[in-house]
Amino acid sequence: MILSEQIRRWSEIKFYYFCLDLFHINKDMIEVVLMIEAIAHIGHLNYKLLKNIAGKMLGDPYYLPIKDEVISLANAYGLSTAEICRQFGFNRKTVTNIIKSPQRNTTQHPIPLLNITEDQELYKFCEILPKIQKAGVNEKETEN
Numbered sequence: 131m132i133l134s135e136q137i138r139r140w141s142e143i144k145f146y147y148f149c150l151d152l153f154h155i156n157k158d159m160i161e162v163v164l165m166i167e168a169i170a171h172i173g174h175l176n177y178k179l180l181k182n183i184a185g186k187m188l189g190d191p192y193y194l195p196i197k198d199e200v201i202s203l204a205n206a207y208g209l210s211t212a213e214i215c216r217q218f219g220f221n222r223k224t225v226t227n228i229i230k231s232p233q234r235n236t237t238q239h240p241i242p243l244l245n246i247t248e249d250q251e252l253y254k255f256c257e258i259l260p261k262i263q264k265a266g267v268n269e270k271e272t273e274n
Contacts, residue, residue, distance in 0.1 A: 131250055138249040139240035140203045142187075143195045145252045147218070148259065149184045159188070166255075173258035179251050183244065193243055201228040203240060 133141075152162045163181050170177035187193040197220065204214045214225050242249055 131253075133246075133249060133253055135242055136203065136206070136240050137253065138242035138244075138246075139199070140207055141249055141252040141256050142193070142242060142244055143200055143203060144256045144259075145183065146187045146193060146195055148256075149188055153188060159185070162188075169255065169258060169262060172262065173254060175254055175258075176251055179248065180255060183248055183252065197224070198228050198231075199240060201225050205229050 149162050149166070152165055153159060155161070162184060166180050166184055167177045169175075170180050200218055201214055201220065201224075204218070205211075209217070211222060211225050211229065214220060215222050244252070
């Protein structure tokens with residue numbers, strides 16, 4: 131499987147935020163690893179590789195996605211301004227400015243931070259994740 135650098139970096143960013151969001155639930159890395167393991171088993175993926183990537187990404191600021199890169203790639207993959215604000219916690223003005231910026235080099239030339247083998251596994255993981263998230267009855271979120 132040949133993945134473009136843009137797809138590779140977007141998979142890295144999605145996996146990073148998946149792990150970060152899970153970690154913020156109970157502040158427990160073991161629970162993050164257990165969730166990754168469960169999804170890896172369902173998708174017949176390399177659990178040990180995914181676990182190592184998660185530890186590397188959450189433990190080293192080198193892997194922290196840059197705001198401009200996140201917004202540009204999210205927009206390139208079809209997320210609306212409102213979705214980007216909600217999912218990543220950015221304000222609307224920042225998102226709009228970055229999307230409209232003439233210097234959106236991060237979208238045209240994203241730089242993957244992992245090797246190809248790691249990115250291929252992340253891509254497969256990110257392909258399975260939406261299927262799992264749709265399982266069961268999904269209610270619309272309401273504001274209280």
